[in-house]
Amino acid sequence: MTTAAPITVDTVLQARWIVPIEPNDVILDNHAIVINKGKIVAIEDAAQIKANYATENYIALKHHVLLPGLINAHTHAAMTLFRGLADDLPLMDWLNQHIWPAEQHWMNESFVRSGTQLAVVEMLRGGTTCFNDMYYYPDIVANVAQDSGIRAVVGLIIIEFPTPWAQSADEYIRRGIRVHDEVRNLELVTTAFAPHAPYTVSDSSLKKIQTLADELDIPLHMHVHETANEVEQSIKQHKIRPLERLSQLGLLTPRLIGVHMTQLLDSEIKVIASEGVHVVHCPESNLKLASGMCPVQTLIDANVNVALGTDGAASNNDLDMLGEIRCAALLAKGNSSDPMAVPAHQALSMATINAARSLGLDQQIGSLLPGKAADIIAVDLRHPSTQPVYDPMAQIVYSACREQVTDVWVNGKHIVANKELRGIDVSALLDDVAGLGVNINQYDERHEDDLPS
Amino acid sequence: MTTAAPITVDTVLQARWIVPIEPNDVILDNHAIVINKGKIVAIEDAAQIKANYATENYIALKHHVLLPGLINAHTHAAMTLFRGLADDLPLMDWLNQHIWPAEQHWMNESFVRSGTQLAVVEMLRGGTTCFNDMYYYPDIVANVAQDSGIRAVVGLIIIEFPTPWAQSADEYIRRGIRVHDEVRNLELVTTAFAPHAPYTVSDSSLKKIQTLADELDIPLHMHVHETANEVEQSIKQHKIRPLERLSQLGLLTPRLIGVHMTQLLDSEIKVIASEGVHVVHCPESNLKLASGMCPVQTLIDANVNVALGTDGAASNNDLDMLGEIRCAALLAKGNSSDPMAVPAHQALSMATINAARSLGLDQQIGSLLPGKAADIIAVDLRHPSTQPVYDPMAQIVYSACREQVTDVWVNGKHIVANKELRGIDVSALLDDVAGLGVNINQYDERHEDDLPS
Numbered sequence: 001m002t003t004a005a006p007i008t009v010d011t012v013l014q015a016r017w018i019v020p021i022e023p024n025d026v027i028l029d030n031h032a033i034v035i036n037k038g039k040i041v042a043i044e045d046a047a048q049i050k051a052n053y054a055t056e057n058y059i060a061l062k063h064h065v066l067l068p069g070l071i072n073a074h075t076h077a078a079m080t081l082f083r084g085l086a087d088d089l090p091l092m093d094w095l096n097q098h099i100w101p102a103e104q105h106w107m108n109e110s111f112v113r114s115g116t117q118l119a120v121v122e123m124l125r126g127g128t129t130c131f132n133d134m135y136y137y138p139d140i141v142a143n144v145a146q147d148s149g150i151r152a153v154v155g156l157i158i159i160e161f162p163t164p165w166a167q168s169a170d171e172y173i174r175r176g177i178r179v180h181d182e183v184r185n186l187e188l189v190t191t192a193f194a195p196h197a198p199y200t201v202s203d204s205s206l207k208k209i210q211t212l213a214d215e216l217d218i219p220l221h222m223h224v225h226e227t228a229n230e231v232e233q234s235i236k237q238h239k240i241r242p243l244e245r246l247s248q249l250g251l252l253t254p255r256l257i258g259v260h261m262t263q264l265l266d267s268e269i270k271v272i273a274s275e276g277v278h279v280v281h282c283p284e285s286n287l288k289l290a291s292g293m294c295p296v297q298t299l300i301d302a303n304v305n306v307a308l309g310t311d312g313a314a315s316n317n318d319l320d321m322l323g324e325i326r327c328a329a330l331l332a333k334g335n336s337s338d339p340m341a342v343p344a345h346q347a348l349s350m351a352t353i354n355a356a357r358s359l360g361l362d363q364q365i366g367s368l369l370p371g372k373a374a375d376i377i378a379v380d381l382r383h384p385s386t387q388p389v390y391d392p393m394a395q396i397v398y399s400a401c402r403e404q405v406t407d408v409w410v411n412g413k414h415i416v417a418n419k420e421l422r423g424i425d426v427s428a429l430l431d432d433v434a435g436l437g438v439n440i441n442q443y444d445e446r447h448e449d450d451l452p453s
Numbered sequence: 454m455t456t457a458a459p460i461t462v463d464t465v466l467q468a469r470w471i472v473p474i475e476p477n478d479v480i481l482d483n484h485a486i487v488i489n490k491g492k493i494v495a496i497e498d499a500a501q502i503k504a505n506y507a508t509e510n511y512i513a514l515k516h517h518v519l520l521p522g523l524i525n526a527h528t529h530a531a532m533t534l535f536r537g538l539a540d541d542l543p544l545m546d547w548l549n550q551h552i553w554p555a556e557q558h559w560m561n562e563s564f565v566r567s568g569t570q571l572a573v574v575e576m577l578r579g580g581t582t583c584f585n586d587m588y589y590y591p592d593i594v595a596n597v598a599q600d601s602g603i604r605a606v607v608g609l610i611i612i613e614f615p616t617p618w619a620q621s622a623d624e625y626i627r628r629g630i631r632v633h634d635e636v637r638n639l640e641l642v643t644t645a646f647a648p649h650a651p652y653t654v655s656d657s658s659l660k661k662i663q664t665l666a667d668e669l670d671i672p673l674h675m676h677v678h679e680t681a682n683e684v685e686q687s688i689k690q691h692k693i694r695p696l697e698r699l700s701q702l703g704l705l706t707p708r709l710i711g712v713h714m715t716q717l718l719d720s721e722i723k724v725i726a727s728e729g730v731h732v733v734h735c736p737e738s739n740l741k742l743a744s745g746m747c748p749v750q751t752l753i754d755a756n757v758n759v760a761l762g763t764d765g766a767a768s769n770n771d772l773d774m775l776g777e778i779r780c781a782a783l784l785a786k787g788n789s790s791d792p793m794a795v796p797a798h799q800a801l802s803m804a805t806i807n808a809a810r811s812l813g814l815d816q817q818i819g820s821l822l823p824g825k826a827a828d829i830i831a832v833d834l835r836h837p838s839t840q841p842v843y844d845p846m847a848q849i850v851y852s853a854c855r856e857q858v859t860d861v862w863v864n865g866k867h868i869v870a871n872k873e874l875r876g877i878d879v880s881a882l883l884d885d886v887a888g889l890g891v892n893i894n895q896y897d898e899r900h901e902d903d904l905p906s
Contacts, residue, residue: 083840084847088796122837287787288851290794317851318838327780331787334740341743343541384575385771385855387536387883388890390897394537398741398770402838403856430840437841444843 006054009036010412014046014060015378017392019067021352022367025345027392033066035374038412042370061407063382065392067348068367069129069151069375069410070321071355074221074259074280074309076135078115080122081106081436082314085444091227091289098444099314103136106440108164112137116144118433121426122319124150125419126402127377129410131319132257132280132309132359134194134221136165138176142183142191148424149415151375153359155194155221156180158201158209169205173212180216188411190218190361192257197223198242199230206249213255219360220251224258227291231263243268252277257358259309260285261299262292269295273302278358281350283327285311296332297341307355308347320402325351329397344397374412380404459507463865464488467499467513468831470845472520474805475820478798480845486519488827491865495823514860516835518845520801521820522582522604522828522863523774524808526733527674527712527762529588531568533575534559534889535767538897544680544742551897552767556589559893561617565590569597571886574879575772577603578872579855580830582863584772585710585733585762585812587647587674589618591629595636595644601877602868604828606812608647608674609633611654611662622658626665633669641864643671643814645710650676651695652683659702666708672813673704677711680744684716696721705730710811712762713738714752715745722748726755731811734803736780738764749785750794760808761800773855778804782850797850827865833857 014032020043032049034041042049079099086098112135123131130151133141138154145152156176158169166172180191193209195201201209201222213220225231225242234242243264246252254276261272261279272279281294299306308328310319325347332342342350356366365375379396381387383404386395408416415422467485473496485502487494495502532552539551565588576584586594587608598605609629611622619625633644646662648654654662654675666673678684678695687695696717699705707729714725714732725732734747752759761781763772778800785795795803809819818828832849834840836857839848861869868875 081841083852084843087844087847087851088793090792094792118837118840125837284783287783288792290786290790290792292790293787313852317847320838320854323776323779323854326776327783330737330740330780331784333743334746334784337743337745339543339547339741339743340541382883384571384578384879384883385773387571388534388886388893390537390890390894391540394540394770398540399536399766401773401776401854401856403854426837430835430837433841437843440841441843 006052008054009034009041010055011035011057011059012049012053012055013066013376014049014058015064015066016062017065018043018368019065019348019393020368021068021349022369024349033368033376035409035412038374040368040370040372040374043368061378064378064380064406065396066368066376066378067396068352068365069377069408070127070351071307071359071366072123072128072131072309072319072321073257073307073355073358074282074311075119075131075133075319076312077119077131077133077141078112078135079312079314080118080319081111081115081433081440083317085314085440087317091291092229094289094315102440102444103163105443107136109137109140112140113144114432114436116141117148117429119313119319120144120148120150121421121424121429124148124408124416124421125405126320126322127379127405127408128319128321129375129377129408130365132192132221134196136163138191139179139182142179142186142189146186146188149188149410149413151188151365151410153190153192153219154179154183155192157194157196158205159196160200160202160205169202173205173208177212180218192219192221192359194221197226197230198245199233203249206246206251210249210251219257220255221257221259223260225263226260228263243271247271254278260291260294262286262294264295269299269302269304273304278305278307280307280309280358281328282309282311283331284324285315287331289315293331293335296328297336297338300346305354305357306350307358308350321351322396322400322402325397344391344393347397348393374409376409377405378407380406459505461507462487462489462494463508464510464512465502465506465508466519466829467502467511468517468519469515470518471496471821472518472801472846473821474521474802475822477802486821486829488862488865491827493821493823493825493827496821514831517831517833517859518849519821519829519831520849521805521818522830522861523580523804524760524812524819525576525581525584525762525772525774526710526760526808526811527735527764528572528584528586528772529765530572530584530586530594531565531588532765532767533571533772534564534568534886534893536770538767538893540770544744545682547742547768555893555897556616558896560589562590562593565593566597567885567889569594570601570882572766572772573597573601573603574874574877574882577601577861577869577874578858579773579775580832580858580861581772581774582828582830582861583818585645585674587649589616591644592632592635595632595639595642599639599641602641602863602866604641604818604863606643606645606672607632607636608645610647610649611658612649613653613655613658622655626658626661630665633671645672645674645812647674650679650683651698652686656702659699659704663702663704672710673708674710674712676713678716679713681716696724700724707731713744713747715739715747717748722752722755722757726757731758731760733760733762733811734781735762735764736784737777738768740784742768746784746788749781750789750791753799758807758810759803760811761803774804775849775853775855778850797844797846800850801846827862829862830858831860833859
């Protein structure tokens with residue numbers, strides 16, 4: 001056998017363990033990942049990689065697991081600025097008395113910029129490399145994401161009431177399409193239509209959005225069956241449940257990313273399975289607002305693709321995907337009375353490849369395979385909470401905390417290095433948002449008594 | 454008004470916020486805590502404290518919350534060494550096929566020492582200043598706790614099968630009493646009898662233990678109604694449910710710390726309320742093993758004292774009380790379909806004053822009141838995940854992670870300073886337990902196929 005000259009590449013990452021997610025439930029010992037021009041070139045035994053590749057950037061991570069960057073499949077990034085503004089309240093009080101009035105007063109370009117920056121910092125430091133957003137000013141969200149080096153699917157929001165972003169459904173749609181055109185050259189950004197929910201968007205708007213989504217070939221991201229109340233109201237107003245209404249409007253297709261889905265009949269599970277609708281499970285938000293429990297294991301058994309999201313920080317109250325993974329894995333067991341429900345590798349898949357699939361990005365991200373983008377995170381298991389290590393996947397799901405994420409690469413770029421964010425002045429940002437928080441708090445307290453209950 | 458000369462004291466801690474837990478639901482802004490000879494002397498406005506006290510150790514924490522040290526009301530500390538050994542399995546398979554065989558083979562003084570040291574490091578770094586333990590070699594647990602500077606209630610375990618610690622119920626009791634005598638002069642240690650569970654301890658042993666507990670005036674710490682299976686087996690064997698059996702044996706008293714309690718009839722809730730039995734809720738363990746859900750809000754409404762525990766790291770898989778507090782607050786809402794169930798201040802009380810009460814230590818610890826021991830922790834909220842701050846209690850419960858605990862004092866001693874443990878060589882300990890883990894893993898894999906299923 002002749003020895004070929006080593007190939008020069010940008011980066012090689014060697015780690016104690018690699019969890020590639022694809023193939024499923026595999027742990028690679030002492031392997032290395034070769035990265036070149038933003039993409040994964042090879043994953044092989046470290047000795048072999050050393051023989052075949054040369055690089056000026058060889059990083060050896062002795063106590064770490066490398067895995068695909070986590071994908072937050074549902075959030076409202078800018079709402080970090082309302083984190084903890086109004087807790088321990090029912091959903092409709094929380095929305096009507098606090099969140100919507102605060103949004104009417106505060107929400108503008110600068111609010112969305114600061115809030116999204118804060119969210120992006122929190123997400124990157126916690127190992128999230130891509131987020132699926134639903135909020136106003138998606139153009140701002142897109143630019144913050146691109147500038148910060150995180151991948152984003154920005155939601156072109158539609159809701160049938162006026163906000164500073166748009167006055168009518170038509171204007172929301174028009175502005176959304178303009179944003180879609182504006183951001184198409186941003187390397188890290190794609191778009192989805194984001195009609196808020198069946199109860200806040202009309203039949204005619206939903207039909208229009210579906211047509212446009214087909215035309216632009218982008219997903220459709222919507223809250224669906226979040227609470228029992230939503231279902232009841234739909235039956236009162238439309239004589240049918242929201243999912244049936246969406247079905248009649250032609251929205252149940254593989255484009256649909258249905259978020260929450262806590263209220264599901266067996267017949268509805270069959271329909272979303274056969275139509276290829278994706279479900280995003282947001283366990284912490286569902287628990288906190290007592291919205292109901294998504295039947296995750298039943299959905300998985302029915303071959304529905306289930307992804308994970310944090311929801312916004314106003315109802316969670318963090319954007320910590322490791323925490324969300326743990327909660328999903330634990331809650332599924334308790335909820336189905338089956339300790340084997342959603343095992344560790346399944347929970348990790350929900351936050352990686354399943355999420356990528358829901359966003360139509362599974363050819364690019366969601367697992368560590370040659371040809372995919374180098375969106376990778378390193379989790380240091382040398383910590384009192386994650387020793388000894390019998391199964392690194394179990395340690396990540398059941399024991400690790402977000403502060404053990406030491407390094408993050410997006411598209412091959414080393415964004416977080418040894419827990420430090422590169423290129424973002426976190427301290428200045430924290431000062432900025434702390435100041436905003438003081439103003440918002442004073443406003444909320446002044447107006448709390450004036451609002452209709 | 455004449456000005457008295459300032460009183461010289463050991464330490465003054467000034468912080469942006471103080472959450473004293475007693476009085477309930479109070480947040481003090483820009484106050485300070487005076488500590489002398491291990492005890493809290495005063496908590497007042499920082500300016501006033503500065504005028505009245507002098508110290509060489511004035512610590513100002515600009516972005517932090519001070520609160521009482523967290524109390525882990527149920528754990529098996531040394532089981533950190535089995536963390537992640539066998540996940541995603543039913544309780545009885547987990548116990549019979551993995552945990553109990555591993556214990557028979559591995560458990561000895563040195564195992565308990567290393568495992569408890571690891572647990573103590575994890576707990577102290579995460580803000581836990583006291584733990585209620587149930588494990589073999591309680592003398593070792595006591596000494597590790599005292600040497601490390603953490604407070605502990607060591608469980609004098611009784612179980613009706615032989616282990617390296619004791620061969621018979623009588624020997625367990627005898628050795629337990631000896632440990633009680635040996636540790637009585639350790640400043641940070643008290644004891645409790647710890648009969649494992651109704652299904653593993655006989656009537657005659659339970660009666661004997663109750664008599665001895667009354668004599669020594671110590672609590673009685675036991676798993677009770679952990680699973681539906683436990684209740685069914687008791688009905689088969691004893692014709693009555695375990696709580697009824699304990700009632701007939703005279704065990705339902707304010708001495709009893711009943712752990713788990715996922716299976717409770719309304720009539721049983723009434724009885725434990727009227728008898729003053731304490732309940733320890735372990736939400737993550739109950740979810741992970743799918744044991745059932747403890748009706749926390751119903752218990753609180755019935756005036757039952759509910760504390761929080763992590764359980765052992767083999768079924769959790771961490772000893773992170775902040776994570777447990779969040780899980781308890783979220784799960785209670787989802788489980789009772791009430792977003793107002795277990796609000797933030799209630800969840801914090803469960804991990805502090807309620808836990809202290811269950812252990813009979815509420816005169817010494819569990820809240821920041823003058824006269825109590827200075828068991829205090831500082832949580833830094835200047836972090837992307839906990840900004841802005843509207844309500845520091847909500848930030849701690851719903852957003853903060855254990856790594857934001859920067860400082861820990863136990864009995865006035867500064868044990869963790871700026872995230873560093875004083876007096877413990879963490880690196881050497883991690884090397885030690887990593888080595889142990891390799892051996893245990895090889896043994897578990899070799900023996901997995903030999904065991905009866």
